[in-house]
Structure formats: C-alpha cells, structure tokens
Amino acid sequence: EQDAMSAAFDAAVAADARIEPRDWMPDAYRATLIRQMAQHAHSEIIGMQPEANWISRAPSLRRKAILMAKVQDEAGHGLYLYSAAETLGVSRDELLDKLHTGRQRYSSIFNYPTLTWADVGAVGWLVDGAAITNQVPLCRCSYGPYARAMVRICKEESFHQRQGYELLLALSRGTPAQHAMAQDAVDRWWWPSLMMFGPPDDESSHSAQSMTWKIKRHSNDELRQRFVDICVPQAEVLGLTLPDPELRWNASREAYDYGPIDWTEFQEVLRGNGPCNDQRMEQRRAAHEEGTWVRDAGVAYAAKHGEAAA
Numbered sequence: 138e139q140d141a142m143s144a145a146f147d148a149a150v151a152a153d154a155r156i157e158p159r160d161w162m163p164d165a166y167r168a169t170l171i172r173q174m175a176q177h178a179h180s181e182i183i184g185m186q187p188e189a190n191w192i193s194r195a196p197s198l199r200r201k202a203i204l205m206a207k208v209q210d211e212a213g214h215g216l217y218l219y220s221a222a223e224t225l226g227v228s229r230d231e232l233l234d235k236l237h238t239g240r241q242r243y244s245s246i247f248n249y250p251t252l253t254w255a256d257v258g259a260v261g262w263l264v265d266g267a268a269i270t271n272q273v274p275l276c277r278c279s280y281g282p283y284a285r286a287m288v289r290i291c292k293e294e295s296f297h298q299r300q301g302y303e304l305l306l307a308l309s310r311g312t313p314a315q316h317a318m319a320q321d322a323v324d325r326w327w328w329p330s331l332m333m334f335g336p337p338d339d340e341s342s343h344s345a346q347s348m349t350w351k352i353k354r355h356s357n358d359e360l361r362q363r364f365v366d367i368c369v370p371q372a373e374v375l376g377l378t379l380p381d382p383e384l385r386w387n388a389s390r391e392a393y394d395y396g397p398i399d400w401t402e403f404q405e406v407l408r409g410n411g412p413c414n415d416q417r418m419e420q421r422r423a424a425h426e427e428g429t430w431v432r433d434a435g436v437a438y439a440a441k442h443g444e445a446a447a
C-alpha cells in the first residue's frame with residue numbers, strides 16, 4: 138500500500154498536480170516544507186523590525202501611512218504562512234518556540250541595520266524585489282496551501298517593491314544630500330540582497346531534492362541572476378549605481394556578469410554573528426512575552442463562547 142501511495146505522490150508531482158494536506162506525502166517532503174515555510178514565516182515577522190524602526194520618523198504623514206501599511210502586510214504574510222505550515226501537522230506555538238530558541242532560521246537579510254530613511258527605500262526596492270523574484274515561482278510550488286498563500290503575498294510584495302523604488306527615486310532626484318543618502322543605502326543593501334537567494338548551487342544542500350519535488354522551480358543561482366538582470370536597468374533609471382565594479386553585460390550569456398559574493402559574511406550572519414542578530418532575536422522574544430496576555434485572553438474568550446455555541 139505504501140508503494141501505491143508513493144507512486145501516486147510521484148505521479149501527482151510529475152503531472153504538476155497539487156499535493157494537498159490530506160494526501161500522502163513522504164516524511165522528508167513534509168519536513169522540507171515545514172523547514173522552508175517556517176523559515177519564510179519567521180522572516181516575515183522578523184522583517185517587520187528593520188522597517189518599523191522608521192515609522193515614528195517617517196518624513197511625512199503620507200510616507201508614514203504607507204510604511205505602516207507595509208509593515209502590517211508583513212505581519213499578515215507571517216500569519217498566512219504559519220497557517221499554511223499548520224496544515225502539515227505542526228502548530229504555530231511549536232514553530233515560534235523553534236524560532237525563539239534558535240532551532241529554526243529566518244532570512245539573513247534581516248540582520249542588517251536600517252541606518253537612514255533611505256534604507257526604507259532600499260529595503261523596498263532590493264529586499265522586496267529579491268523576495269518577489271524568489272517567490273513568484275513558489276506560486277507554482279507542488280504543495281497547494283503554500284502555492285496559494287504565495288499568490289496574494291506576491292501581489293502585496295509588488296506594491297512594497299514599488300513604494301521602495303518610488304521613495305528612492307524621490308531621494309535620488311532630491312538635494313545632493315538626499316541623493317547621497319540614497320546611494321549609501323543602495324551600497325549597503327546590494328550585496329546582502331544577493332545573499333537572500335541562498336548559497337551558490339554547488340553548496341545548496343536542499344536544492345536538488347526540492348527541485349525534484351517541485352517545491353523549488355529554479356536554483357538559487359538562476360534566481361539570483363534573474364534579480365541582477367532586473368536591477369541593473371532599474372538602477373540606471375534611479376540615477377544610482379550598484380556597488381560592483383565587475384557588473385557588465387555579457388552578450389554571449391545575455392545576462393549581466395557580477396563580482397564575487399562574500400560567502401564568509403553570509404555564513405557568519407547564519408551563525409548569528411551579523412550586525413543585528415542579537416537585537417532582532419531579543420526584540421522578537423520580548424514581543425512574544427509581552428503578547429502573552431493577548432493570547433491568553435483570546436483562548437479564554439474562545440473557551441467561553443465555544444461552550445455557549447455547543
């Protein structure tokens with residue numbers, strides 16, 4: 138019987154059909170999805186911190202309203218993704234506990250500081266831009282609940298990317314000091330954004346299996362290249378430069394060549410030694426503790442009204 142279920146799973150993946158929560162799936166497929174979806178959900182909620190840092194100092198009411206909406210969207214993305222992960226038989230409590238005790242990861246990118254207002258623009262343009270490049274193919278992921286969650290998330294990420302781009306354009310066309318601030322932010326965020334796509338293909342431990350299962354549709358390096366090719370012309374329109382002297386069009390590859398990525402820096406950030414790792418984790422744990430009474434009240438309310446309904 139196990140063989141028949143396994144064959145049905147393989148056939149569904151081969152036919153580009155969706156695997157749904159009640160379908161049989163290999164344990165390793167389930168574990169991979171839990172790892173990736175949890176890491177993705179954690180990234181969304183930790184990713185609220187660097188931008189929330191600027192809400193109280195946004196330069197206008199309009200900019201503040203836009204930024205607040207964006208940060209709220211990230212919370213929403215986290216919630217869809219935790220719910221989607223729960224369909225695999227794990228609880229949100231368990232996943233949060235793993236985040237808080239360092240047993241699950243969140244994206245390397247959120248361990249960098251947002252030093253100026255221009256960083257809000259650079260995060261929108263580059264970080265959300267990289268996120269969309271990586272996530273659009275996830276709308277075709279073989280696991281149904283993840284693929285469907287990605288559709289709405291990608292639409293919202295597109296809005297986020299545009300707000301960042303528009304913000305940077307305004308600064309770039311502003312005073313010389315504003316232009317310099319925009320350039321400095323791009324200089325600091327460019328390389329960490331390229332690292333978001335994960336290690337190079339030959340060092341990516343999960344890629345081959347995840348691509349066979351159609352969880353991932355493209356390799357880390359393919360998506361990184363796609364992102365570079367999208368960004369170069371956008372930087373030209375912005376009037377900003379990308380901090381890579383080796384960046385140039387390669388006519389034979391029909392793609393931009395780019396300089397070497399500092400993978401030692403990436404590994405250090407993953408080990409917890411990035412500029413903001415400790416701060417991000419402390420703030421996350423504190424937010425969770427301070428929210429205990431809200432969760433308790435919710436559970437008490439549900440128990441009381443659940444009884445009434447029964």
Ligand code: FAQ
Nearest residue numbers: 177180181184243244245268332333334335341342343344
């Ligand atoms: N950071 O074998 P691979 C956002 C780990 S966007 C930290 O290549 P895989 C939106 C990896 O877990 C950011 N760790 O792994 C937003 C593995 O570790 P393990 C979130 C990383 O999974 C914008 C090891 O390295 N997006 O939040 C990173 O096949 C603005 C080997 O790597 C997603 O999570 C990294 N960058 O490919 C929010 C997208 N890269 O478990 C707020 C979904 C790799 O063996 C504000 N995830 N690692 O110890 C994916 O597409 C994949 O998981 C990859 C990595 C492509 C990230």
